[in-house]
Amino acid sequence: MSEAPLLQVERLSKRFPVGGRRGATLYAVDDVSFSLQPGESLGLVGESGCGKSTLVRLLARLLDSTEGRIVFDGQDLAEIPAKRFARHPLRSAIQLVFQDPTDSLNPRYTARDTIAEPCRLLGGMDAVATQARVDEVAAQVGLPTELLSRYPHQLSGGQKARVGIARALAPRPRLLILDEPTAALDVSVQAVVLQLLDRLRRELGLATLFVSHDLNVVRLLTDRVFVMYLGKMVEMGPSTAVFSQPAHPYTKALVSSIPGHGQRIRLDGEVQSPIDPPPLCRFRSRCQSVQDRCQREMPALRGESHVAACHFV
Amino acid sequence: MTSVPLLEVRDFSLEFRTRSGTVRAIEHVNLRLNKGEIVGLVGESGSGKSVLSYAMLGISDSAARVTGGSAVFGGIDLLSASESTLSDLRGREISMIFQSPRTALNPIRPVGRQIEDVLRRHAIATRGRTGPDMGQGLRERSVQALREVAIADPERRWSAYPFEMSGGMCQRVMIAIALACRPSLLIADEPTTGLDVTTQAAVMDLITGLARERQMATLFITHDLGLAAEYCDRIVVMHAGHAVESAPTKALFAAPRHPYTARLMSSTPGPESSLASLEPVPGQLPDLRRSDLPPCRFSERCIRASALCSDTLPLLDADAVHAVACWHPMEAAHV
Numbered sequence: 001m002s003e004a005p006l007l008q009v010e011r012l013s014k015r016f017p018v019g020g021r022r023g024a025t026l027y028a029v030d031d032v033s034f035s036l037q038p039g040e041s042l043g044l045v046g047e048s049g050c051g052k053s054t055l056v057r058l059l060a061r062l063l064d065s066t067e068g069r070i071v072f073d074g075q076d077l078a079e080i081p082a083k084r085f086a087r088h089p090l091r092s093a094i095q096l097v098f099q100d101p102t103d104s105l106n107p108r109y110t111a112r113d114t115i116a117e118p119c120r121l122l123g124g125m126d127a128v129a130t131q132a133r134v135d136e137v138a139a140q141v142g143l144p145t146e147l148l149s150r151y152p153h154q155l156s157g158g159q160k161a162r163v164g165i166a167r168a169l170a171p172r173p174r175l176l177i178l179d180e181p182t183a184a185l186d187v188s189v190q191a192v193v194l195q196l197l198d199r200l201r202r203e204l205g206l207a208t209l210f211v212s213h214d215l216n217v218v219r220l221l222t223d224r225v226f227v228m229y230l231g232k233m234v235e236m237g238p239s240t241a242v243f244s245q246p247a248h249p250y251t252k253a254l255v256s257s258i259p260g261h262g263q264r265i266r267l268d269g270e271v272q273s274p275i276d277p278p279p280l281c282r283f284r285s286r287c288q289s290v291q292d293r294c295q296r297e298m299p300a301l302r303g304e305s306h307v308a309a310c311h312f313v
Numbered sequence: 314m315t316s317v318p319l320l321e322v323r324d325f326s327l328e329f330r331t332r333s334g335t336v337r338a339i340e341h342v343n344l345r346l347n348k349g350e351i352v353g354l355v356g357e358s359g360s361g362k363s364v365l366s367y368a369m370l371g372i373s374d375s376a377a378r379v380t381g382g383s384a385v386f387g388g389i390d391l392l393s394a395s396e397s398t399l400s401d402l403r404g405r406e407i408s409m410i411f412q413s414p415r416t417a418l419n420p421i422r423p424v425g426r427q428i429e430d431v432l433r434r435h436a437i438a439t440r441g442r443t444g445p446d447m448g449q450g451l452r453e454r455s456v457q458a459l460r461e462v463a464i465a466d467p468e469r470r471w472s473a474y475p476f477e478m479s480g481g482m483c484q485r486v487m488i489a490i491a492l493a494c495r496p497s498l499l500i501a502d503e504p505t506t507g508l509d510v511t512t513q514a515a516v517m518d519l520i521t522g523l524a525r526e527r528q529m530a531t532l533f534i535t536h537d538l539g540l541a542a543e544y545c546d547r548i549v550v551m552h553a554g555h556a557v558e559s560a561p562t563k564a565l566f567a568a569p570r571h572p573y574t575a576r577l578m579s580s581t582p583g584p585e586s587s588l589a590s591l592e593p594v595p596g597q598l599p600d601l602r603r604s605d606l607p608p609c610r611f612s613e614r615c616i617r618a619s620a621l622c623s624d625t626l627p628l629l630d631a632d633a634v635h636a637v638a639c640w641h642p643m644e645a646a647h648v
Contacts, residue, residue: 047509048480150537156360156597186357186536188594193579198588213509216539216582220591257514259539260584266518270465284318 004074005035006207007059008174012078018275025161026275028054032068036207038174039098043222044211045241046256051231052211056179059209060096061085061261063184072175092122092171099159099180110227111138111163112148115170122171137166138150140203141196158189169200176201177209183215194221215258219243227251230274230282237306247308249287281310319530320346320498323631325382325392327361328370332600338364342382343631346498349528351563353519354539355577356551359598362534363534365551366500370409371399405435406510410501410520414483418475424486428455428493435494437469456527458489460631462519471648481512485519494646499524502534517544542566550574553598553610560635568645570632570637573611609640617641 014029028222029051036042046052057063059070059081070078072090080088095118095251098104105114112134119130138148152160152218168176172200181197182190199220201208212218218225218239225242227235227250235248246252253265269286281287301307329336339361346352352635354362367373369384369391384391386407389398403409411417415471419427429451436451452471459467462485475483484504491499501520505513521544524531535541541548541562547564550558550573557572569575596614599606608626611620621640629638635645 047511158597187538187577188357188580191582191591191593194582195588195593197593214582216584216586220582220586220588221516257510258584259537259543264514264518266515299328 005038005071006038006040006073007036008069008071009059009274010069012055012058012070013066014051015066024275027231027277028274029058029065032228032231032233034233034236036175036209038207039201039205040224041201041208041210041222042200043218043225044209044228045213045215045218045225046228047213048226049230049271050276052228053179054151055099056096056177056209056211057177060094060177061088061091083151092118093171094161094165094174094175094177095168095171097164097168097176097178097181100184101157101164102152105160107152107179110149110151111155111159111166113144115148115166117172118167124155133170134166139170140169140200156189157185158192161185161189161193165193165197165200169204173206175207175209176209179211180213181210182225183212183214190217197221215243215255225228227254230272230277232282232309233301233307234283234310235306235308236301237303237308247303247306247313248283248310249282249289251308253288295312318345318348319348319350320344320384320532322365322369322384322387323382324367325365325384325603326380326509327364327373328378328380329374329376331376331602332376336601337554337606338377338601339368341628342551342554343629344549344556344559345631346530346532348497348530348549349525351524351531351533351545353545353548354534354551355536355538355541355548357577357598359553359601360551361554362551363502364408366502366532366534370403370407371396371498372403383532401435404431404491405494405498407498407500408494408496410484410491410499410504412488412503412506413513414480414487415475417487418483420475423472423474424478424489425455425459426491429457431490431493431534435617457494459486461492461523462486462489463631464489480511481508481516484508484512484516488516488520488523492527492529495527495529499529499531500534501531503536504533505540511538538575538577539583541558550577554601555610556629557611557639558635559629560637560638564635568643570614570635570642570645571611571639572617572641572643575643596607609638 011031012029012032013041016026016028018024020027044052049068058065061077064082065078068078069076085091115134115137116130119125119133125133143162143166147159170192182193186191211258212304225239226233229250235251243255246255256263256265267286272282272285279298281299283292289312299309299311301309302313322342325339325342327339329338333594341610342370356362378625381393432451432454445457459470464470464485505516508516533545547561550575558574569578576594580594599610599613607623612622627638627640629636
């Protein structure tokens with residue numbers, strides 16, 4: 001790629017101390033590196049507890065990392081404490097759309113108040129400019145003006161999702177992080193929101209990180225996909241390649257559990273603990289093609305544009 | 314079918330009386346379940362699928378009023394049965410798996426004890442009957458129940474609390490509780506919501522595997538058409554409190570006849586679909602409090618609607634193999 005990446009994540013880790021005096025450590029995100037080009041759409045998949053949300057919070061700078069760099073537009077954001085980042089000029093450049101449109105909207109704010117807040121706080125706009133910006137993003141996300149005076153309980157699920165997206169777009173971000181944006185929506189509404197997100201991404205040239213457990217949705221909306229397992233990147237590559245020819249045994253099992261896929265790979269065995277894990281493949285206890293070597297060393301990521309962390313790919 | 318169905322719901326209607334008006338949540342629903350059959354009840358939120366299943370168990374909200382119909386299970390009308398009859402049936406003959414295992418399980422009681430509770434309640438109810446299983450100790454039977462849902466090391470897990478288990482594991486415990494007394498009818502209300510795809514597949518395999526093995530009829534409630542397609546023999550589609558289509562799974566997917574079913578299918582992302590091929594269902598669910606609801610509640614969102622749809626209610630023929638409640642159904646499959 002010739003263009004400079006918008007986001008370059010280098011050896012990012014987040015470890016939480018647990019277990020009091022023994023000083024055990026939970027490896028939530030462990031040595032993760034990847035980059036994101038301007039306008040690119042990256043999917044992040046993995047099961048609950050794999051560290052997806054921790055990674056999202058690190059990238060959105062809501063949580064401080066333990067190690068590693070988050071280089072956004074040439075500047076290392078990992079150095080800035082999360083507390084101070086709230087008032088940093090780059091705060092408006094990275095915005096988040098939350099999972100549940102009901103829980104993430106202030107029930108005492110009208111849709112207009114909700115969308116106006118980031119303009120006021122981050123964009124430094126005056127009242128007139130703020131109102132103009134609210135009307136502009138509302139139109140972008142297809143929210144009729146008459147709905148802007150409503151409170152969340154007066155809006156449908158799809159309308160609330162639009163308010164959440166409009167709020168994130170209001171301060172003109174360059175990176176939009178979407179954390180399961182359609183998980184709480186019905187399929188008929190989900191389809192509209194997915195098409196909206198795709199259109200916005202193209203029109204505004206936004207880079208997006210799309211977190212979801214619905215693999216069919218990820219395949220539709222992303223250029224590349226990143227598979228995470230217990231804090232580690234196990235596979236990354238172009239979405240079409242990862243879904244049609246998964247390389248890592250975990251990805252194979254994941255893809256095979258999409259309903260309607262046919263031949264299913266069952267995952268037996270217990271999930272390894274993320275607390276003080278030995279430096280070995282974390283999938284070894286559930287892997288069907290596990291061999292002696294997996295009990296001795298940690299596999300490195302192999303491949304060029306489509307990488308997988310397995311000794312046997 | 315010539316045999317008597319295990320559960321026969323006929324012309325069932327239910328409403329909620331609320332301060333803001335009467336919600337006509339379910340109207341004229343017919344539903345039939347045969348022994349050992351796995352039936353998917355599919356619909357979006359607000360379609361009445363959970364309300365229907367709660368009414369079968371007599372655990373509806375206090376604002377609910379059954380306004381008509383019957384639901385006959387083993388010769389008993391569940392809608393008019395006494396609370397003591399129902400509580401003898403619940404957990405023994407009819408069991409339910411709830412949506413969120415973490416909230417449905419008792420957080421301050423070891424999971425093994427929660428299985429024992431069900432066994433004890435119904436062991437008393439069956440006193441005098443000589444069942445092959447009833448002689449064993451409660452502890453042994455509850456450990457066995459955990460083993461049957463493929464929980465590793467069941468003796469040790471018996472004394473675990475729900476918070477010590479993962480979501481998938483809690484759902485297995487729920488299944489163990491529901492199936493401990495070997496019911497003949499299982500109602501599974503979105504049993505895999507909130508679980509990962511890999512866990513979802515394992516839980517669904519477990520439920521349907523046990524259902525087949527024990528000839529247990531299963532009503533599987535879901536909003537996920539793809540999931541229903543994979544596991545159900547027959548699917549009933551609900552929209553705004555009406556059952557709009559009922560068909561064997563293969564026939565339904567080969568050629569959906571109700572315009573709503575067709576739209577629901579085209580809005581669900583599948584392995585083959587592209588963003589452009591997704592066709593959302595136009596409009597929204599109608600407000601069920603409205604007094605001027607059209608007889609066909611989909612007519613306002615339907616491109617095939619005519620004057621007839623807002624005049625006369627199309628009914629689902631309960632005896633047809635592929636039944637559709639529509640005046641202008643899509644073409645039938647050429648078989």
